Amino acid sequence: xxxxxxxxxxxxxxxxxxEISMSAPAFEAVRAGALAKxxxxxxxxxxxxxxxxxxxxLIPLCHPVPLDHVAVAIRFQERRRxxxxxxxxxxxxxxxxxxxxxxAVSAALLTIYDMAKSIDRGMxxxxxxxxxxxxxxxxxxxRGRRQRRRGLRxxxxxx
Numbered sequence: 001x002x003x004x005x006x007x008x009x010x011x012x013x014x015x016x017x018x019e020i021s022m023s024a025p026a027f028e029a030v031r032a033g034a035l036a037k038x039x040x041x042x043x044x045x046x047x048x049x050x051x052x053x054x055x056x057x058l059i060p061l062c063h064p065v066p067l068d069h070v071a072v073a074i075r076f077q078e079r080r081r082x083x084x085x086x087x088x089x090x091x092x093x094x095x096x097x098x099x100x101x102x103x104a105v106s107a108a109l110l111t112i113y114d115m116a117k118s119i120d121r122g123m124x125x126x127x128x129x130x131x132x133x134x135x136x137x138x139x140x141x142x143r144g145r146r147q148r149r150r151g152l153r154x155x156x157x158x159x
Contacts, residue, residue, distance in 0.1 A: 015130075
């Protein structure tokens with residue numbers, strides 16, 4: 001793990017997103033909450049929140065982070081038959097919460113797949129990405145904005 005003991009705790013927040021596309025029958029069943037396993041949106045939200053809290057158990061070398069807030073939002077895009085997920089994670093700590101937000105999105109999407117696979121095994125999970133983050137030494141990041149390039153000078157490639 002990276003040593004973060006010298007970094008001061010600061011407010012840090014991350015927003016990640018992803019989506020799952022599916023057939024029309026699966027989309028309607030998910031949106032209506034009419035699947036045998038129950039209310040897909042509610043279960044996916046809970047799965048995302050729970051996964052964010054367990055990120056360090058899932059991702060090697062990831063620090064356990066005391067989360068102050070995790071939210072998972074679900075949006076239905078009827079025209080594209082896509083369910084979009086956005087997850088926000090927030091803490092006051094010495095390391096960021098990008099991984100927690102990304103894991104929350106991933107778990108929520110996988111939960112939707114699991115709950116709807118009886119209707120459509122051809123669903124596609126796509127575009128899991130960090131949209132923005134704030135706090136910490138590296139400062140703010142917003143997807144789509146031109147970022148200052150950080151070189152790799154002084155680093156050695158792993159052997």
